[in-house]
Amino acid sequence: MQLPKLTPLQSRLLASAVATGLVIVLWICIEPRNLVYAAEVPIPEHAQSNEFVESIPPSLLNVPPIDLGEYTKEERSNGVYAPDFIYFDRSVVGRQAEEVEQLSNNKKAEVQASPGSTKYFRFKPGQTSGNSARTAPVDASEPENMSENNTDEEGAEEDGLEDELEKRQSGTRMWISANACRGPKPTITLITDDTPQLTLYVSTSSKVQKPGPDTPETTPIPFYSGFANFTLQTDSEVYMGISAPNLTTGWNGSWSYELVASTVGQYHNYANNSNFIFMVDTDSESALFITHNFTSSNSSEEVEKWKRNNPFTMFAFPVGNWSDMIGLEASYCALEQQFPTNNLKVNTSITTIFGGAVPVSQFHITGLEADKDYQGFLAVNGSDDQTMNLTDVGLVRAGGEVFKQFTWKTKADDSCQVIFNLDFCNSVAYAVPSSPEFKLDDDRLKKLYDDQAKAYYRNFSNALDQVACDTASTAQYSLARNCNDCRRDYKAWLCSVLIPRCKDWNANETFLQERNINARLEDGTVPHADNLTKEFNQTFRERFAYSRSRNPMVDQVIKPGPYKELLPCEDLCFDLVRSCPAQLGFACPNSPARELSYGRRNTTSLTCNFPGAVVDLSPLKSGVGFLALRAGTLVLMSLSAMVWVWI
Known part of the structure; x- marks a missing residue:
């Protein structure tokens, strides 16, 4: 049927009616009561x-x-x-919600953090296959696992908690560690507080995927001197947060830090109970240190291996002023970044002179100031492509290890100077009498002492060659000692007495021997200027033991000011007499001359000098100690009638 033809007016009316109907339908669908x-x-x-x-x-x-x-x-x-x-x-x-960074196994994340912020991270231990540590128990000495147990619903069944605990304990062993590399700085010079510390939060609950200060279900793990670590055992995904505190008045800046989650082992390490180092000696502008033995082998292959790849390094900072290291002493990356700001230089080498030919790391720090306190840090430089297993240290992984810091003080004047690595007297490594003339010329000073010792030893060797050493036992001068023992003990004695161990004039230990007291001090004064009595002059000023050095060459060529000497140990003299033939005429002086020439060992402090004598800086010791690093018996020797006698 044909539709009726509409007029223009009817067409407009029909279009208006359709549009009105659509508006009504749309209005009903939206329901105005929802628009509030x-x-x-x-x-x-x-x-x-x-x-x-x-x-x-x-x-x-x-x-x-x-x-x-x-x-x-x-x-x-x-x-x-x-x-x-x-x-x-x-x-x-x-603002946009803080993103969560996915961590890779045993790879560090380098992060910048502003005050009051929290950065979030996640890690899935189960993604790593073939983990040998999967069933390793959690170390009881480490912090307990974070309180993900507390995230269970109230009223959870007790057996459910036990199942969850059992599941976690049978999971993958995981280590979390972090180092703060930089922190805020004080804007007020009076501030002496440590750098404000970051805080680590850890969760294994999917309900707390952004642990931080606003999640009471997690326990905070504050950084200690820029270091934090945590160990747990789980197969579930682990969520981490590191929170930076708001700064108080007087502080400005931000933090940078490294964070690592690993199923291989702890990436960063800090040895809070050991500094693993000995102080050999100091002078007015340098100091000499060695590590403890880090290997038990003295084979040439082992020595060369460590010489090619010395893992140890040392850092030093002045004590007394606020520095960027305060509050970050346990962080390897902080030490590495802040040390170049000092005008100090550390020469590192491997040496075997301190005992049994076992390699140890040696550090000579220069650029120090006289009569000033310094703080030192020993560290092991880790590597991404290897791990190092060191004796008494253990495995050191890629993040390295920092040992407990220690302090020392430089000498006050230039009458003593540290020398080491001598050609002949290679056991000498300590401060010897010196003068400003040799302050910047170590090689010249070493040559003076070493050449003199070589000349004396040559004369001794010629005399010993007159003795029948290589003969039948019935014809030998001793069945207990031979000529090789004599040569060894004479050299140890000769270098110890010919090259005196020097101490500051203002050192006050009673066992030190005053030397060269008639010379003037650096300030132009004469020692004991307030005592000019006849009795004092006869007892001290006119006696060789006080008015001169043990070695005449010291006064004639080197010309130090007044100094004090750490005397050689008397057992060096006793060993010399026991080891060498009687016809050479060696003898030790009797009292009171012996007390002016030799010292006696003490079990708690370094009271006399011997090859390999060092100062133990371990915080576990009750006081300053020493360690004889040379294998065998070490004893100090006196002079013989055949050679010369010093008093």
């Missing part, structure tokens, strides 16, 4: 979960309640509009 203003919804003081929680997106259910204390009660009850929403923290509104 936020200001029209009053904020209840005690919101019931069934009224409001259902309308909150599930992703926000873990956000902690917001403190409404900044709004007045009247504002909350009257529904006054506020620019923040009740279920959003102010820090969340207006």
Whole structure:
């Protein structure tokens, strides 16, 4: 059937009717009652979960309640509009949520952190296959696992908790470690506090994927001097957060840090109970140190291996002024970054002179100031492509290891100078009498002492050659000692007495021997200027033991000022007499001459000098100690009638 033809007026009426109908349908579908203003919804003081929680997106259910204390009660009850929403923290509104960084196994993440911020990380131990540490027990000495147990719902069954604990204990062993490399700096010179510390948070619960200061279910792990570590055993994904505190008045800046999660072993390490180092000696501008034995083998192959790859390094900083290292002493990356700011130089080498030919690392620090305290740090430089297993240290991984810091003080004047690595007297490594003329010429000073010792030893060797050493036992001068023993003990004695061990004039230990007291001090004064009595002059000033050096060459060529000597140990003399033939005429002086020429060993402090004598800086010792690093018996020797006698 043909449709009726509409007039132009009818067509316009029909179009208007259709449009009106569509508007009505759209209006009904939208339901105007759903269009309300936020200001029209009053904020209840005690919101019931069934009224409001259902309308909150599930992703926000873990956000902690917001403190409404900044709004007045009247504002909350009257529904006054506020620019923040009740279920959003102010820090969340207006910015993008903090991202979560995925960590790779045993690879460090380098992070920058501003004050008041928290950075989040995650790691899945189960992604690593073939982990031999999978069933390793958690070390009881390490902190307990983070309190993911506390995230269980209230009223959870006790057997459920036990199942969860058993599951975690049978999982993969995981190590978390972090180093703060830089921190804020004080803007007020009076501040002496440590750098504000970061805090580590760890969670294995999927309900707490962003652990931090706002998640009470997790236990904070504060950084200690820039270092933090945590060990757990789990197969679930691990969530971490590192929070930077807000800065108080007088501080400015930010932090940088390294974080590593590993199933291989702890990446960063800090030895809080050992500094693993000995102090050999100091002078007015340098100091000499050696490590403990880090290997038990003295084979040539082992020595060469460590010479090619010396893993030890040392850092030093002045004590007394605030430095960028304060509060970061346990962090390897902080030491590495801050040490170049000092005008100090550390020469590192491997030496075998201190005992049994076992290699140890030696450090000579120069650029120090006289009569000043310094703080030192020994560290092992780790490597990404290897791990090192050191005696008494253990495995050191890629992040390295820092040992407990120690302090020392330089000498006050230039009458003593540290020398080492002599050609003949290779056991000499300590401060010897010197003068400003040799302060910047170590090689010249070493040559003077070493050449003199060589000449004396040559004469001795010629005399010993007159003795029948290589003969039948019935014709030998001793069945207990031979000529090789004599040569060894004579050399040890000769170098110890010919090259005196020098101490500052102002050192006050009673066992030190005053030398060269008639010379002038650096300030132009004469020692004991207040005592000019005849008795004192006869007892001290006119006696060789006080008015001169043990070695005449010291006064004639080197010309030091007054100094004190750490005398050679008397057992060196006794060993010489026992080891050498009687026809050479060696003898030790009797008292009181012996007390002016030799010292006696003490079990708690270094009271006399011998080859390999060092000062033990271990914090576990009750006081300053010493260690004889040379194998065998070491004894000091006196002079013989055949050679010369010093008093």
